[in-house]
Amino acid sequence: MKQVIEGSHAVSEAVRLAKVQVMSAYPITPQTHIVEALSEYCADGTMNAKFLCVESEHSAMAAVIGASSAGVRTFTATSSQGLALMHELLHWAAAARLPIVMAEVNRALAPGWNIWMDQTDSLAQRDTGWIQLYCEDGQEVLDTTLQAYRLAEAINLPVMVVMDAFFLSHTFEPVDVPDQELVDRFLPPFSPRIEINTSDPFAIGQMAPPNVYMEMRHDIQKAMELVPDIFTGVEQGFTKIFSRTYGPVEKVLCDDAEIIMVVTGTAASTCREVISDLRSKDEKVGMLKLKMFRPFPTDLIREHLGGAKKIAVVDRNFSFGASGIFAQEIRAALCNNNTHPPVFGYIAGLGGRDVTPEILSEIYWKTKNSPILENESVWVGLLD
Amino acid sequence: MAAKQKHAEQIPLFISRSNISTEINKTGSWRFVRPKYHEKTAPCSAACPAGEDIARIEMLSNQGRYSDALKTILLENPFPSVCGRVCFHPCETVCNRAGLDDPVAIHDLERFIGDTADGDELKLTPKKLPENGKTVCIVGAGPSGLSAGYFLSQLGYECDIYEAQSEPGGILRWGIPGYRLPNAVVASEIRRIINSGVKIICNRPVTQDFLEKAKARYHALFIGCGYGRSLKMNIPGENMALDGLEFLNSLRDGKVEPINGTAAVIGGGNTAIDVARSLVRLGAAATLIYRRRKQDMPAFKAEVEMAVKEGVKIKELFSPIRIKEDTGEYVLSLQLMKTSDMKTDGGRARVIPDGKAIRHLRVQKIFTAIGAEPSASWQFPQGENTETLHLSHCTLTGNNTPLLYGGDLTNPIKSVTDAIASGKQAAMAIDIFFNQGRHAVENGLSSCLVGKGPALSMERYLGGKRSVRDSHIVSYGDINIDYFSMAGRVKAAPIEVNNRIRSFDEIEATFTISQAMEETRRCFNCGICNACDNCRIFCPEIAVILQDSERRINLDYCKGCGICVFECPRNAMDLEEES
Numbered sequence: 001m002k003q004v005i006e007g008s009h010a011v012s013e014a015v016r017l018a019k020v021q022v023m024s025a026y027p028i029t030p031q032t033h034i035v036e037a038l039s040e041y042c043a044d045g046t047m048n049a050k051f052l053c054v055e056s057e058h059s060a061m062a063a064v065i066g067a068s069s070a071g072v073r074t075f076t077a078t079s080s081q082g083l084a085l086m087h088e089l090l091h092w093a094a095a096a097r098l099p100i101v102m103a104e105v106n107r108a109l110a111p112g113w114n115i116w117m118d119q120t121d122s123l124a125q126r127d128t129g130w131i132q133l134y135c136e137d138g139q140e141v142l143d144t145t146l147q148a149y150r151l152a153e154a155i156n157l158p159v160m161v162v163m164d165a166f167f168l169s170h171t172f173e174p175v176d177v178p179d180q181e182l183v184d185r186f187l188p189p190f191s192p193r194i195e196i197n198t199s200d201p202f203a204i205g206q207m208a209p210p211n212v213y214m215e216m217r218h219d220i221q222k223a224m225e226l227v228p229d230i231f232t233g234v235e236q237g238f239t240k241i242f243s244r245t246y247g248p249v250e251k252v253l254c255d256d257a258e259i260i261m262v263v264t265g266t267a268a269s270t271c272r273e274v275i276s277d278l279r280s281k282d283e284k285v286g287m288l289k290l291k292m293f294r295p296f297p298t299d300l301i302r303e304h305l306g307g308a309k310k311i312a313v314v315d316r317n318f319s320f321g322a323s324g325i326f327a328q329e330i331r332a333a334l335c336n337n338n339t340h341p342p343v344f345g346y347i348a349g350l351g352g353r354d355v356t357p358e359i360l361s362e363i364y365w366k367t368k369n370s371p372i373l374e375n376e377s378v379w380v381g382l383l384d
Numbered sequence: 385m386a387a388k389q390k391h392a393e394q395i396p397l398f399i400s401r402s403n404i405s406t407e408i409n410k411t412g413s414w415r416f417v418r419p420k421y422h423e424k425t426a427p428c429s430a431a432c433p434a435g436e437d438i439a440r441i442e443m444l445s446n447q448g449r450y451s452d453a454l455k456t457i458l459l460e461n462p463f464p465s466v467c468g469r470v471c472f473h474p475c476e477t478v479c480n481r482a483g484l485d486d487p488v489a490i491h492d493l494e495r496f497i498g499d500t501a502d503g504d505e506l507k508l509t510p511k512k513l514p515e516n517g518k519t520v521c522i523v524g525a526g527p528s529g530l531s532a533g534y535f536l537s538q539l540g541y542e543c544d545i546y547e548a549q550s551e552p553g554g555i556l557r558w559g560i561p562g563y564r565l566p567n568a569v570v571a572s573e574i575r576r577i578i579n580s581g582v583k584i585i586c587n588r589p590v591t592q593d594f595l596e597k598a599k600a601r602y603h604a605l606f607i608g609c610g611y612g613r614s615l616k617m618n619i620p621g622e623n624m625a626l627d628g629l630e631f632l633n634s635l636r637d638g639k640v641e642p643i644n645g646t647a648a649v650i651g652g653g654n655t656a657i658d659v660a661r662s663l664v665r666l667g668a669a670a671t672l673i674y675r676r677r678k679q680d681m682p683a684f685k686a687e688v689e690m691a692v693k694e695g696v697k698i699k700e701l702f703s704p705i706r707i708k709e710d711t712g713e714y715v716l717s718l719q720l721m722k723t724s725d726m727k728t729d730g731g732r733a734r735v736i737p738d739g740k741a742i743r744h745l746r747v748q749k750i751f752t753a754i755g756a757e758p759s760a761s762w763q764f765p766q767g768e769n770t771e772t773l774h775l776s777h778c779t780l781t782g783n784n785t786p787l788l789y790g791g792d793l794t795n796p797i798k799s800v801t802d803a804i805a806s807g808k809q810a811a812m813a814i815d816i817f818f819n820q821g822r823h824a825v826e827n828g829l830s831s832c833l834v835g836k837g838p839a840l841s842m843e844r845y846l847g848g849k850r851s852v853r854d855s856h857i858v859s860y861g862d863i864n865i866d867y868f869s870m871a872g873r874v875k876a877a878p879i880e881v882n883n884r885i886r887s888f889d890e891i892e893a894t895f896t897i898s899q900a901m902e903e904t905r906r907c908f909n910c911g912i913c914n915a916c917d918n919c920r921i922f923c924p925e926i927a928v929i930l931q932d933s934e935r936r937i938n939l940d941y942c943k944g945c946g947i948c949v950f951e952c953p954r955n956a957m958d959l960e961e962e963s
Contacts, residue, residue, distance in 0.1 A: 097399050156397055193397060202403045212398075219396035226395065 002176050007168040008033035010138040010175050011077070011103045011161070014145035016041055017183040018101075021072035021190075024052035024063035028082040029115045030165040031105045035077055057082035061089035061100075068098040069204065071195030073149065076100070079165065080107035080121045087125065090158075094129025095220065096205055097194065099152035099159075101145065102130075106265070106316075107165040108351040116352020117165040119264070119317035123293075123325045129220055131159040131227060132293040134264045138173040143244055144291075149187055150234045155223050156193060162293075165352065167266040178242060186241050224295040231292065248292035249300045253279065257286030258309040259367055262330060264290050267314060267355045274360040285364060290326065301333040308341050312367040314360070315377075316349045323376040344370070345377040353381065407941075411925055415944035415962060419919075419937055422958040423853045424911030428475035428490060430835030430857050433777075433797075433805040434461040437843070437850060438475055438490055439954075442907035443914045445493060445900060450500045457497060459843045461804055462534040462577050463527065465569045466556055468495025469890075471801045472684045480908055483860035486873035488907045489895075496895040498573070512581070513846075516540040518818060521602040523590045526554020527800050528608035528791030530574065531807025533582035535842060539815045543582050544602075548589035554610055556800065558633050559655070561662050562888040567636075592762040599785050604814045606778075608791035608807065609763055611756035611798075617650070621707030624714060625650070628659040628753030635662055640888070643668040648716055648745060650674075650704055651753035652681035657688060659751050660696040664885050668749070670696050675703040675721055680732045694885045701735065702743065707750060716745045758793060765789045773825060775813060776838035777806035780825065786817050805839065812845055858910035858955050867918075867953035874903040913956045919948035 005013070011034045015023070023042070025035040035051075042051040052063045057078050064074040078086060083104055093100050108118035122132060133148065135141040141163050148159040163169055196204065208216055228248055239245045250268075253275060254260055263271045268289040278285045288304055290297075305311050311334075315324025322328060327345035334340040344367045349355035359381055366378065426439035437456055444453040457464045468491050479487035518541050522529045525547035533543040551557055556570045578584060590609070598605060614627050628651065643666040649659045652674040663670040672691070674681060678700045681688055692698065702718040709715075720741035723733040758764060765772065765779045773780040778790035790806035792798045809829065816828035830837070832844040835857045843850045877893040878884075884891045895903065913935070920928035920935060927942040928935055937948075949957045 095399075097397055155395060194399070194401075201405070202401060203406065204399060204401050206400045206402060208400045212400075216398045216400070219398040222396035 001179075002174045004172050005138065005175050005177070006033060006170060006172050007138045007141055007163060008105075008170065009037055010142040010177075011145055011163075012037035012041070013175075013177045014142045015075045016047055017178065017180060018073065018075075018146060018149050018187055019189070020047070020049055020075045022050050022052065022064065022067035023075045024054055024060040024067075025076050025078065026054055026057045026060050026082060028057070028079045030107055030169045031077045031079040031082070031103065033169070034103055034105075038075070057085045058089060061086045061093065064100050065089060065093050065096065065098060068093075068100050069096065069194065069196050071190070071192035071197075073153075073190040074098075074100050075102070077103035077105070079105040080109055080115075083121050083125060084109065087128070090125055090128040090130060092205075093158045095216070097156040097220075097223075099149070099156055099190075099192075101148045101152055101159050101161065103141075103145065104160045104162045105165050105169045106162060114351045115165065117167055117316065117349065118351050119162075119315070119325075120319075122160060122162050123317050123319075125160070126294055126325070129157065129224075130294060131157055131224075132162055133159065134162045134291055134293060135168065136266060136268045136289065136291075137168065138171070138175040139244070140246060141168065142175055142177070143238065143242065143246070146183060146187055147231075147234050147238055149190075150237070151227070151231055153190055153192075154230050154234070155227055157220070157223055157227070162265075164265045176242075182241055186238055227295045228292070228297060228299075246291055248297045249304065250289040250291065251304045252287040252289070254286035254288060254304050254308070256284060258284040259364065260286045260288050260305055260308045260311055261360070261364065262288045262290055262305070262311060262313040262326060263360075264293075264314075264326065265316070267316065267349065267360070270355060270357055271314075271360050274357050274364070277357075278361070278364060283364070283368075293326075293329075296329055296333065298333040301330060302337045305330065305334065305341065306337050306339045310367050311341050311343045312346060312363050313343060314346050314348055314355065314363060316347075316355065318347055318350065318377070327377070342373050344373060345375075346380050347377050348380040410940050411943045412927075412938075412940045415939070415942055417944040417946065417959045417961055418939065418942065419944070419946065419949050419957055419959055421913060421935065421956060423913065423956050424856045424858050424862075425835040425853060426910035426912070427478040427480060427835075427857050427859070428488075428910075430837075430839060431474040431478045432834075432839055433474070433799070433801040434467070434808065435805070435834035435839030435841045436460045436475075436494075437841070439907065439909045439912045441497065442488065442490075442493060442904045443909045443912065445497060446904035446907070446914075448901075450497055453497045454501055457494065459848070460808070460841060461801075462531060462580075463556075463573050463800070463804060464494050464498030465501075465573055466498075466527075466565060467801055467804070468492065468498050469565050469569065470556075470560055472686075472799060480858065480860045480863055480910055481906055483863075484865060484868060485870045489873050489875075489903050492874070492876050492895050493900060493903055496900045499569075499894045512538050513540040515542065516818075518542070518603040519544070519601075520604045520606060520814065521598040522546065523595070523605070523607045524548075524554060524609035524791070525552030525574075525584050525586070526608060526610050526791060527556060527803035528610075528806045528810075529554070529606065530577050530582070531804040532606045532608060532790065532810045533584075533807070534577045534580055535808050535811035536814065537581045538842070539811060541604075541811075541814070545582060545584045546588045546590050546594075547584060547586045548609075550587055552584045552586060555803075558636050559629065559658075561632060561635060561658050563661070563665070563884070563891055564658070566890060592760070595762060599782075599787070602785070603818070604786045604788070605782075606788045606790060606807075606810050606814075607763060607793065608789075608803070608810075609758070610792045612759035613757050614752065615755040615757060617704060617752060617754060619704055619706055621709075621714075622752075624707050624709060625750040625752045628655050628751045629756060631751055632658055632662065635888075640666070642666055643749065645669070645748035646671070646746075647749040647751065648673055648747045649751045649753060651755070652676065652683060653753065653755060654683045654687060655756075656753035657683045657691050657696075659753050661691050661694055662888075663751075664694050664696060665888055671745070671747070672696055672698045673702050673704060673716070673718065673745075674698065674700050676732060676735050677701060677723065690891070693881055699745075701738070703735075703737070705742070710746070713746055713748050714750050716747060716750055718743045718745060763789075763793060765794075771822070773813075773822070775809055775826070775829065777802060777809045778813065780810075780813055780817070780822075786814055786822075788813065808842060809840055812840060812842070815845075853911070856911075862955040863908050863910065864951065864953040867916075868908065871902075871906055873906070874899045909954050911955055914954070916953065918951040918953065919957060922947050922951045
């Protein structure tokens with residue numbers, strides 16, 4: 001049934017419908033609404049689950065690692081400083097091959113203190129071994145959370161469902177909250193491959209000497225390489241029941257486009273309007289929405305972007321001393337391709353600044369009107 | 385050590401995993417201190433004259449085990465419903481919970497547990513030792529005599545209690561007004577004592593002559609006949625004043641008639657307060673006359689406060705010097721007093737006349753309640769010699785046939801619960817006397833102290849679980865407060881002042897079950913294990929083993945880190961150095 005709900009609560013509803021058994025979290029704006037609703041569901045009996053209140057995000061991740069190792073479905077959520085504090089255990093969760101699902105609300109890191117939208121927090125965790133999926137609106141974040149459990153449990157890797165602070169987390173939109181019965185058809189109960197058990201005791205996570213460590217790491221990569229196919233399968237199953245699909249990337253008017261704009265998160269919605277306006281003025285522009293960032297969909301990037309004349313990447317993040325992180329990854333994916341159009345990197349909307357249609361138009365025209373790449377990154381909308 | 389994880393779906397899943405037990409690594413070898421379960425004494429139980437195991441009683445109640453809670457009280461005190469109402473609850477004064485918010489309402493809980501006893505539980509008495517063929521004569525069926533009989537019968541003695549009045553109970557039945565202690569409550573607890581095998585013979589005043597004969601017929605005697613005679617003021621016109629104790633007696637005998645007009649009550653003890661509050665209920669305007677300051681009154685503070693709330697006026701620092709009759713009324717002449725620098729033996733400020741100031745108070749009735757004394761001289765300990773043992777709550781004389789004096793006759797604090805303590809001490813003293821001889825009595829008793837005493841535990845005497853409890857009294861600093869959050873004390877539903885001063889009904893209701901649950905949850909259970917399981921949950925080596933509801937430490941793996949001891953909220957564990 002369609003309901004007008006907050007983006008945060010779209011996640012909470014998905015977690016409820018996924019019949020998660022153990023949750024642990026530490027509150028942080030703009031994530032708090034997600035776990036606030038879930039703690040109420042645990043308290044009032046709506047969910048038959050355990051909510052563990054802990055003293056930090058580090059402990060929250062440790063708690064779900066423990067629960068997941070014991071073979072139950074788990075959830076946590078965080079943002080910004082909280083995610084940074086989890087860093088050590090993000091590596092642990094992935095290397096222990098635990099199918100944990102986490103909602104991560106993109107928020108800027110301090111100082112100066114800023115609670116608004118910025119992607120650097122999640123992108124700084126790109127090497128931890130987590131699958132990362134970036135969402136555009138309330139419906140997508142609900143659907144993606146449900147899919148994340150199927151995906152994580154199929155491949156034994158943790159999944160981070162990423163969403164914009166406030167633009168998505170605190171915005172009320174009509175969202176189809178599916179019936180439990182339909183969700184149960186899509187998402188069966190968790191059947192763990194690794195499950196510590198007192199009646200058949202074994203130890204996990206102990207010393208891995210040089211003769212095995214590399215093979216373990218190689219297995220993580222082999223699993224990552226299987227993710228695109230598994231994700232496609234999961235989406236097909238989802239589409240059959242719910243008639244909605246998203247894809248690891250979404251291409252909009254790309255086939256004949258000369259310039260393709262690469263966007264993520266809620267900026268994709270704005271960009272849809274901008275390219276439709278530009279198309280009405282006979283501009284040959286397309287848009288690629290990047291949803292899956294880890295594993296990086298190299299093949300799809302090559303397929304959809306390889307034929308364009310120019311690529312404009314909008315990064316709401318920055319790797320100091322280098323460039324926007326999405327632009328880096330796209331350049332890397334294209335450089336060994338037969339065709340590799342120039343990648344124009346734009347930095348916009350850091351720390352909650354709005355990415356308006358005007359900003360996106362400016363990015364398009366700048367790309368079209370620049371014969372050569374002057375700079376790896378162009379910062380758009382800087383005040384004097 | 386690592387083994388490849390095989391799975392039907394064949395996803396790459398190579399992780400560190402081992403089925404080899406780590407039990408071979410006996411981490412216990414690292415230990416240089418070891419934890420142990422070591423129960424201590426809760427301050428409430430040490431302050432209770434009857435030495436009740438309050439921490440355990442509240443724990444059992446909180447688990448809904450009311451019958452077990454009642455049994456636990458009955459090990460030390462046959463009068464839970466009575467004491468829950470009239471005890472001045474020194475337990476609450478020392479309650480560690482006061483450090484966090486308010487003391488636990490121990491007296492309300494005791495009353496609740498006592499009142500919850502149903503018909504079957506009135507028959508409930510602790511396990512008795514086999515009859516030993518010895519008989520004891522007890523003089524007076526007040527709280528000390530009844531307690532002596534109750535505990536002696538537990539120890540296998542056959543007891544006869546001789547009572548002068550028509551019904552047993554002493555002060556409980558004849559002295560304390562009904563609004564504090566209803567007759568039915570007294571009667572049902574006495575019934576339980578009778579059920580335990582004690583014989584009570586009423587309407588049988590004991591004389592000195594009878595006593596001499598009893599020495600030959602019985603193996604031991606206990607005299608606990610209380611103070612039956614009011615003290616005299618020795619002032620002119622005293623014969624025009626009414627006796628407060630007799631007045632309370634007549635009320636308890638059912639002679640309740642309205643009294644209009646004004647009345648003066650002379651005295652500052654509990655009896656004076658009881659007389660004044662009873663007068664208010666009968667319709668009189670009562671004024672209490674006390675020769676010292678209000679804070680010096682021996683009456684319990686809470687009783688004084690309630691009397692004032694009910695409309696009793698208190699005139700302090702006035703000493704009666706004369707009563708005169710005048711046209712059907714009485715004029716009470718009062719000397720104004722002031723405090724001096726000197727102190728009395730009891731530590732109170734001595735008062736002296738303040739010049740020649742005299743006041744006159746015109747009233748329609750005057751009652752005296754300035755104290756009481758034994759009504760016959762044989763009721764004092766006789767024939768004192770070097771063999772006489774002065775114990776905390778009784779005095780033992782006699783050579784072959786032990787003769788003990790107890791209750792108000794010997795107690796430093798004249799309270800119901802101290803009288804119960806006296807009966808218990810006498811019972812233990814008699815038993816030690818017969819089993820080990822007179823010389824062993826003092827040592828035998830001191831091995832049964834609760835904390836540092838003077839309260840005694842019958843359970844300890846009988847070698848129960850409390851015997852191993854450390855006498856260390858748990859302080860607030862010993863409690864791990866992280867495990868407790870603020871929660872106000874539950875208050876019993878009171879009857880509104882205007883309604884209560886019109887009747888002799890009780891002024892407060894007994895706790896409901898939900899109130900009792902809420903209040904017992906506040907108890908820290910100082911010093912005892914209440915099976916919270918923190919030790920087991922927090923042990924990083926899983927070295928705390930729970931078997932048949934008992935916890936023990938697996939010393940093969942305990943590293944001696946002390947986490948269990950630290951996380952025990954109530955100081956029921958200790959760390960000791962390895963020897």
